[in-house]
Amino acid sequence: MIETTTTPAAPALPTRNAPVTTNSPRSRIFALAHHEYRAAVRSRILLALLGIIVTVTAVSVYIASVDYRSKLADYEMYKAAAEAGGVARIAPSLLAPLSLLRGSLEYLEIIGAVIAIALGYLTVSRERSNRTLAMIRSRPVSSGEQMAGSLLGALAVIGTLVAVTAMVGIVCVGSIGNDWINAAQGFKLLLAYLGAVVYMGVFYGVGVIATAHTKVTANGLMIALGVWLLIVLILPQLGDTLDADNQIPGGLFSALGLDRAGETKILEHFTLYEKTRIGIEELSFAKHFERFSFAMTDVQDKYRGFSLGQLLAEKRNDIGWLIAYPIALMWGLRRSFRNQPTLPPTS
Amino acid sequence: MIATIARHQILSLRRQRTFLWLLATFLVMTALAGVLGWSSHRTIVGVYDESVKLLATQGLPAPENPFRLKPTLSLLSNMVVYIPLIGALLAIVLGHISLADDETDGIGRLVFSRRINRTTYIVGKAVGAAVVLFSILAVSLAVSTLALVIVNRALPSFGEFGRLAGFYGLSLLYLMVFAFVGMATVLLTHRRSLALLTATGVWLVITFAVPQVTSGLRPTQSLNPITDPVSTSQAFFRATSKARPYSVVEQYKQISGQVLETSTVKGSLTGLLSIAALGLLLAIAIVLLVQRHDYSTGTSSD
Numbered sequence: 001m002i003e004t005t006t007t008p009a010a011p012a013l014p015t016r017n018a019p020v021t022t023n024s025p026r027s028r029i030f031a032l033a034h035h036e037y038r039a040a041v042r043s044r045i046l047l048a049l050l051g052i053i054v055t056v057t058a059v060s061v062y063i064a065s066v067d068y069r070s071k072l073a074d075y076e077m078y079k080a081a082a083e084a085g086g087v088a089r090i091a092p093s094l095l096a097p098l099s100l101l102r103g104s105l106e107y108l109e110i111i112g113a114v115i116a117i118a119l120g121y122l123t124v125s126r127e128r129s130n131r132t133l134a135m136i137r138s139r140p141v142s143s144g145e146q147m148a149g150s151l152l153g154a155l156a157v158i159g160t161l162v163a164v165t166a167m168v169g170i171v172c173v174g175s176i177g178n179d180w181i182n183a184a185q186g187f188k189l190l191l192a193y194l195g196a197v198v199y200m201g202v203f204y205g206v207g208v209i210a211t212a213h214t215k216v217t218a219n220g221l222m223i224a225l226g227v228w229l230l231i232v233l234i235l236p237q238l239g240d241t242l243d244a245d246n247q248i249p250g251g252l253f254s255a256l257g258l259d260r261a262g263e264t265k266i267l268e269h270f271t272l273y274e275k276t277r278i279g280i281e282e283l284s285f286a287k288h289f290e291r292f293s294f295a296m297t298d299v300q301d302k303y304r305g306f307s308l309g310q311l312l313a314e315k316r317n318d319i320g321w322l323i324a325y326p327i328a329l330m331w332g333l334r335r336s337f338r339n340q341p342t343l344p345p346t347s
Numbered sequence: 348m349i350a351t352i353a354r355h356q357i358l359s360l361r362r363q364r365t366f367l368w369l370l371a372t373f374l375v376m377t378a379l380a381g382v383l384g385w386s387s388h389r390t391i392v393g394v395y396d397e398s399v400k401l402l403a404t405q406g407l408p409a410p411e412n413p414f415r416l417k418p419t420l421s422l423l424s425n426m427v428v429y430i431p432l433i434g435a436l437l438a439i440v441l442g443h444i445s446l447a448d449d450e451t452d453g454i455g456r457l458v459f460s461r462r463i464n465r466t467t468y469i470v471g472k473a474v475g476a477a478v479v480l481f482s483i484l485a486v487s488l489a490v491s492t493l494a495l496v497i498v499n500r501a502l503p504s505f506g507e508f509g510r511l512a513g514f515y516g517l518s519l520l521y522l523m524v525f526a527f528v529g530m531a532t533v534l535l536t537h538r539r540s541l542a543l544l545t546a547t548g549v550w551l552v553i554t555f556a557v558p559q560v561t562s563g564l565r566p567t568q569s570l571n572p573i574t575d576p577v578s579t580s581q582a583f584f585r586a587t588s589k590a591r592p593y594s595v596v597e598q599y600k601q602i603s604g605q606v607l608e609t610s611t612v613k614g615s616l617t618g619l620l621s622i623a624a625l626g627l628l629l630a631i632a633i634v635l636l637v638q639r640h641d642y643s644t645g646t647s648s649d
Contacts, residue, residue: 045541045544045545045548048545048548049544049548052548052551052552052556055556056555056556056559059556059560060559060565062583063559063563063583063584066582066583103559103565103566106565106566106567107555107566109566109567110551110555110566111551111555114547114548114551118544121540125540216451216539217540218447218539218540218543221543221544222369222440222543225543225547226369226372229372229432229433229436230372233432233570234376234432234433236570237425237428237570238379238383240567240570241383241387241425242383242386242387242390244387244390244391244394252391252394253394255410256394256395256398256402256410257402257407257410258398258401258402262398262401265401266394266397266398266401269393269397270390270393270394273386273390290567
């Protein structure tokens with residue numbers, strides 16, 4: 001493999017003497033956003049990661065859809081037989097087509113976050129190694145505009161990626177699972193994928209901040225990957241491991257012959273343990289995204305009968321975290337764009 | 348000469364702050380694995396006791412204690428997850444730093460201005476990486492043993508210690524695979540970041556994507572030391588499960604589970620050979636790649 005990143009030209013920013021209409025902050029932001037998007041889609045490593053995520057999404061949804069198709073066929077057979085037998089009240093299907101996208105959302109949670117970090121890393125390293133940052137700074141562009149432009153471009157890249165994986169998922173569910181999603185389900189799915197864009201946007205911010213604060217940008221990438229490891233893999237793993245029910249395949253409470261009520265009653269004796277476990281999970285931004293997106297896609301049985309309003313009310317804590325993190329990172333992003341060195345270190 | 352290169356490698360790694368942070372994270376996680384094992388074990392026993400009382404009030408018989416048959420080493424079952432997650436990333440960074448630093452600092456250019464055989468150089472680097480990983484895992488073994496002594500209030504038996512040593516030996520083999528991945532990507536690319544991202548991509552595929560295809564394991568299932576057995580009722584899995592012996596992360600987990608007696612699923616000799624074969628293939632690849640690598644230009648520090 002040879003070098004796989006290209007050297008895109010600096011953005012065509014309006015000059016000081018350009019007409020007022022093209023020299024507005026909005027036009028500068030859009031010029032920077034366009035530059036960010038173009039540079040990202042030219043990066044072969046990003047395209048390779050995109051290829052990986054789309055492939056594994058297709059495989060995961062295919063696997064789930066094949067299983068779903070056979071269950072749906074069984075239900076249709078039961079329904080037809082019941083109707084033929086004159087049964088007045090037929091039990092509704094418990095199948096949820098949106099839940100087939102669980103694997104797709106998990107891949108966005110894990111691989112999507114790495115892609116976003118890579119995108120954030122490239123935003124800083126590209127301008128620094130090409131020595132174009134000094135040139136951008138010589139134009140009338142504030143650090144806020146630079147941040148807004150880069151963020152907008154990155155969100156457009158992330159949005160494209162999420163849209164592609166969503167389309168792959170929806171088409172697989174419809175064509176293989178034989179169940180096309182309706183408008184209401186589509187809206188819930190839209191919210192879940194909107195959450196994915198926000199989630200990946202946060203990791204984009206982590207990538208930018210870590211890279212901008214290091215002299216050798218590859219070290220920034222390592223630090224960002226370390227943060228990812230902690231937030232996406234370690235903290236949720238700790239929470240999962242401590243979950244009493246996860247200790248035995250099939251579930252501990254099920255093995256002990258206890259139903260949901262029995263489980264709740266037993267756990268009343270372990271409130272401190274449960275609070276600690278939940279507290280560890282709460283620290284992970286990835287877990288908040290996971291809980292929100294799983295609720296929106298009917299992954300958890302307990303939310304399947306909820307209306308959209310009830311779902312949003314139930315998930316208000318996770319929605320709050322999904323809003324709070326980006327706001328906090330915006331401040332860090334702006335500082336990073338303002339304070340980063342404009343030239344690469346001399347080696 | 349191999350020993351000199353390996354010694355230089357170990358010395359320069361000791362000065363790497365990022366590497367030291369990752370190393371500290373790994374050792375903390377080793378200690379945490381013991382604490383978590385103890386904590387969850389205590390809670391489960393408590394849950395069982397409370398369940399017996401609750402079922403007795405309902406006039407139902409007490410179920411069998413699911414933990415009674417659990418072996419002593421099950422306390423460390425989380426290590427089977429941490430090695431492929433944190434350990435493998437640490438090994439990638441180790442392999443990456445081993446070669447990338449020499450390129451960006453210009454040491455590679457200086458070294459190859461002398462009459463030094465490239466095979467000797469890369470073997471020295473691989474030995475250096477192996478010694479570092481061996482030392483890390485030896486410390487991890489000591490921490491694990493200490494955790495067992497504290498929790499069980501008894502020294503592990505000779506057999507248990509042998510199993511623990513066997514697990515860490517397997518882990519060394521597994522981690523060397525990823526150290527070689529880190530080295531190979533440096534030799535294949537001209538940018539440090541690109542090398543690191545490519546190696547991370549390979550790790551993601553091996554750790555999360557391949558088990559999904561061969562066993563239908565969702566990514567988050569890989570974070571739990573205990574996973575439900577996968578059914579091969581689907582035609583898709585009947586075909587792909589044939590490749591399961593070559594899914595190195597699954598084989599590593601299965602063999603580890605068997606060695607630590609934490610899993611009923613048995614690992615196979617084919618699985619062990621798969622890990623060794625992948626390591627050997629990558630070792631041969633880096634020996635070949637280093638022969639044609641251009642050290643005159645160096646790698647970008649970015």
